[in-house]
Amino acid sequence: MSLFGKKKQKPSQNAYAVVTGAGSGIGRSFALELARRGGMVVCADINLAAAEETVALMAQAGAKGFAVQCDVGDKAQVQQLADQAEVLMQHLPTLVINNAGVGLGGKFDELTLDDWQWCMHVNLWGVIHGCHYFVPKFKQLGYGAIINVASAASYTAAPEMTAYNVTKAGVRALSETLSAELAKFDIKVNVLCPTLVPTNIIKNGRIPGRYSKLADHALMNYAMTTSDDVARLTLNRLDSNALYTIPQIDAKLFWLMKRASPSLYAKFLGTGYRLFK
Numbered sequence: 001m002s003l004f005g006k007k008k009q010k011p012s013q014n015a016y017a018v019v020t021g022a023g024s025g026i027g028r029s030f031a032l033e034l035a036r037r038g039g040m041v042v043c044a045d046i047n048l049a050a051a052e053e054t055v056a057l058m059a060q061a062g063a064k065g066f067a068v069q070c071d072v073g074d075k076a077q078v079q080q081l082a083d084q085a086e087v088l089m090q091h092l093p094t095l096v097i098n099n100a101g102v103g104l105g106g107k108f109d110e111l112t113l114d115d116w117q118w119c120m121h122v123n124l125w126g127v128i129h130g131c132h133y134f135v136p137k138f139k140q141l142g143y144g145a146i147i148n149v150a151s152a153a154s155y156t157a158a159p160e161m162t163a164y165n166v167t168k169a170g171v172r173a174l175s176e177t178l179s180a181e182l183a184k185f186d187i188k189v190n191v192l193c194p195t196l197v198p199t200n201i202i203k204n205g206r207i208p209g210r211y212s213k214l215a216d217h218a219l220m221n222y223a224m225t226t227s228d229d230v231a232r233l234t235l236n237r238l239d240s241n242a243l244y245t246i247p248q249i250d251a252k253l254f255w256l257m258k259r260a261s262p263s264l265y266a267k268f269l270g271t272g273y274r275l276f277k
């Protein structure tokens with residue numbers, strides 16, 4: 001049994017980790033932060049060249065990484081990723097970060113069912129697949145850790161983001177349930193729920209033209225925290241056995257308002273939307 005299993009080592013230290021969506025943004029920051037903490041990381045992404053760039057950045061910092069092409073929405077590819085990670089690192093994985101995700105916006109009746117399926121495929125099925133194929137490995141090892149990247153959208157219910165909100169609420173519910181179910185196996189779970197983080201999510205997403213420039217501008221210029229800050233904080237929260245990482249003040253404020261009075265919050269949201277549209 002490892003030091004982490006004997007509770008002498010924190011899950012973010014010297015991890016054998018797999019990060020999905022590691023070719024950009026928050027996923028890349030997770031990979032680099034894990035490297036700083038002495039870890040080895042399998043960087044999985046649908047975009048292999050982007051994952052390879054992350055591995056090159058890790059190498060510059062003297063850390064070992066592996067790039068693997070994987071579409072997280074495809075169960076066979078995620079199963080293969082889990083098996084391949086064990087072979088590449090010559091160790092069972094100790095941490096999986098289910099981070100890959102895509103942005104989707106637009107009025108409910110503008111979204112096509114294809115849009116819904118695309119968003120569910122990556123954001124929700126991607127995380128389900130990651131948990132499904134890595135939990136047995138952690139049970140085999142006797143310990144492990146999962147970080148699922150949800151969003152403040154999992155509880156803010158912001159209009160014109162229905163599909164995205166639904167996927168992220170699902171990721172939060174999955175994480176909350178697994179946290180209770182897996183505790184007795186020494187498998188820790190953390191769910192990350194940020195508001196804006198400057199990354200490529202708008203550029204890579206399906207956002208209606210009328211918003212995309214504005215949204216990207218807001219993301220890049222008004223975000224209160226960087227992806228590096230978010231990765232550091234989340235790994236620290238995981239180490240302290242916390243279930244939730246809600247990084248920014250606005251994310252915390254919405255979380256409190258929603259929990260204090262869900263009905264009042266819904267009225268506030270509806271009124272705000274009517275006034276500003």
Ligand SMILES: NC(=O)c1ccc[n+]([C@@H]2O[C@H](COP(=O)([O-])OP(=O)(O)OC[C@H]3O[C@@H](n4cnc5c(N)ncnc54)[C@H](O)[C@@H]3O)[C@@H](O)[C@H]2O)c1
Pocket residue numbers: 020021022023024025026027044045046047050070071072073099100101102103122126149150151152193194195196197198199200201202204219
């Ligand atoms: N940026 C934000 O403001 C923000 C806020 C809340 C939550 N999030 C969440 O953070 C996570 C990371 O997003 P980001 O902001 O770093 O965006 P990003 O676009 O910069 O990075 C996402 C990465 O995921 C990869 N990816 C996309 N589809 C994939 C698939 N099917 N299989 C594997 N990889 C795939 C992309 O190639 C990209 O490298 C997402 O789950 C997103 O929903 C982001």
